[in-house]
Amino acid sequence: MSLLAVENLAIRFGGVRAVDGVSFAVEPGQVYTIIGPNGAGKTTVFNLISRLFDSDNGTVTFDGRDITRERPHRIVRHGIARTFQNLELFDHATVLQNLLLGRHRHRTVKLLDEILFLPRVTRSEVAHREKAEEVIEFLELEAHRDSPVASLPYGVRKVVELGRALCAEPKLLLLDEPASGLNPEETENLAFWIDDMRSDLGLTILMVEHDLTLVNEVSEQVLVMNQGQALAEGSPAEVQKDPAVIAAYLGTDE
Ligand SMILES: Nc1ncnc2c1ncn2[C@@H]1O[C@H](COP(=O)(O)OP(=O)(O)O)[C@@H](O)[C@H]1O
Ligand SMILES: [Mg+2]
Numbered sequence: 171m172s173l174l175a176v177e178n179l180a181i182r183f184g185g186v187r188a189v190d191g192v193s194f195a196v197e198p199g200q201v202y203t204i205i206g207p208n209g210a211g212k213t214t215v216f217n218l219i220s221r222l223f224d225s226d227n228g229t230v231t232f233d234g235r236d237i238t239r240e241r242p243h244r245i246v247r248h249g250i251a252r253t254f255q256n257l258e259l260f261d262h263a264t265v266l267q268n269l270l271l272g273r274h275r276h277r278t279v280k281l282l283d284e285i286l287f288l289p290r291v292t293r294s295e296v297a298h299r300e301k302a303e304e305v306i307e308f309l310e311l312e313a314h315r316d317s318p319v320a321s322l323p324y325g326v327r328k329v330v331e332l333g334r335a336l337c338a339e340p341k342l343l344l345l346d347e348p349a350s351g352l353n354p355e356e357t358e359n360l361a362f363w364i365d366d367m368r369s370d371l372g373l374t375i376l377m378v379e380h381d382l383t384l385v386n387e388v389s390e391q392v393l394v395m396n397q398g399q400a401l402a403e404g405s406p407a408e409v410q411k412d413p414a415v416i417a418a419y420l421g422t423d424e
Contacts, residue, residue, distance in 0.1 A: 171234060173198045173374050174342060179218055179228035180398075188214040190398035191228070196342070201364060201375045201388050205409075206395035207418060212378040213255055215395075216344050219376075220252050221245050233341065246274070251340035253331045255347045255378075261320035265311055265330050268319055269302040272337030305333045309363065325356040332363070336371070343367065345377040349384050357384055364388045382410070394418070 172195035179192045189211040196202040204212045218225050219232075221242040229238045232248055240248070251272070259268050306315050309329050319327055328348065335343055348364075349357045361384055367373045379385050385392060386406045394402040394409050396418040402409045409415050 172196060172231075173200075173233060174219070174376065175229075175231040176215070176219070177229045177231075179215065179230065180226050181214060181218060181223055182226060187398045189218065189225075192395065192398070192400050193228075194393050194400065194403065196374060196376050196391075198374055199368060199372070200390055201368060201377065202391045202393070203385050203389040203406075204376070204378045204393045204395055205380070205382070205385060206401070209397075210395040211398040212395055213346055216252060216346055216376075216378065219245075220250065220344065246338050246340070249339075249341035250344065251335035251338040251342075252344035253328075253335050253346060253348065255350070257327055257331050259319045259327060259331055259334070262318055264316050264318055265322075265333075266302060266306070266315045268330055269305055269333050269337050270298055272305075272334035273298040273301060274338070301339070302337055305336045308336070308366070309333050324351050325353065328352060328356075336367070340373065342374045342376060345375060345379075347378055347380060349379055349381040357381060360384065361387050382406070 174196040176195070177193045179189055180187070181189050192211070192215060204215065206212055214223070217223050219230055221237070221240060225238065229236060231237065232250060235248065237245065237248060260271065306312055309332065311329060311333060314322055314326055319330060322330070328351065332345070332348065349360055352360060364375060365388065368375065377389070389406060392404065392406050392409045393400055394412070394415050401418055402412045402415050404412070
């Protein structure tokens with residue numbers, strides 16, 4: 171069974187068919203990548219899966235459950251975490267604090283208990299802290315753990331955002347342009363982390379990415395989108411020699 175199945179998904183904004191009948195499926199353990207020109211609808215697909223928007227049509231099934239109309243705050247509880255194309259971090263909080271915010275879905279202890287600081291709160295706080303420290307070690311963020319995010323270089327902030335998503339212990343990670351703004355060395359590290367997240371953490375990854383070197387290195391399956399529609403699907407090598415894909419990228423007619 172596919173971990174994520176998107177069927178005939180569609181949304182329009184005014185006259186723009188941002189996503190126009192897109193279907194694809196992501197298998198457990200896969201790194202599945204969506205590529206395509208700017209404005210193709212890639213981020214909107216992510217926004218529909220993570221329920222920032224209501225789709226006009228289509229279904230999204232995750233782990234056997236129909237989440238098409240699921241309440242947004244429950245998406246992360248079902249095991250889907252994401253990063254954003256433009257970073258969404260709390261700039262004035264530290265790296266550790268941002269990661270602890272990623273633990274939100276695991277906060278089961280009631281607010282009153284937190285105020286009274288009962289022993290089990292202490293235990294749960296310790297558990298959240300341990301998970302955040304584990305992620306800090308995994309992503310080699312030790313040197314930055316107590317720094318405010320605003321003081322960090324862009325490349326490190328992107329890693330912090332990845333860390334915050336990992337703190338939710340997702341099954342499926344949505345990465346929107348994880349390599350954009352990274353230098354070649356940072357992109358190479360990202361490729362290693364993607365491999366490790368899959369092999370060591372057992373994650374399935376759905377990503378949007380423009381850097382074809384990274385796409386070729388880490389993903390098995392690629393969906394090419396153009397003007398809200400799926401143009402081609404296959405291995406990275408297959409789609410890159412597809413004439414319709416080449417035409418879309420060059421902006422010429424087929
Ligand atoms: N919230 C929104 N309101 C209106 N139009 C939007 C909104 N989000 C995206 N769009 C439009 O939908 C299309 C697809 O955008 P997007 O999914 O961001 O593309 P991509 O991520 O592939 O570059 C674009 O034409 C964009 O302007
Ligand atoms: Mg985008």
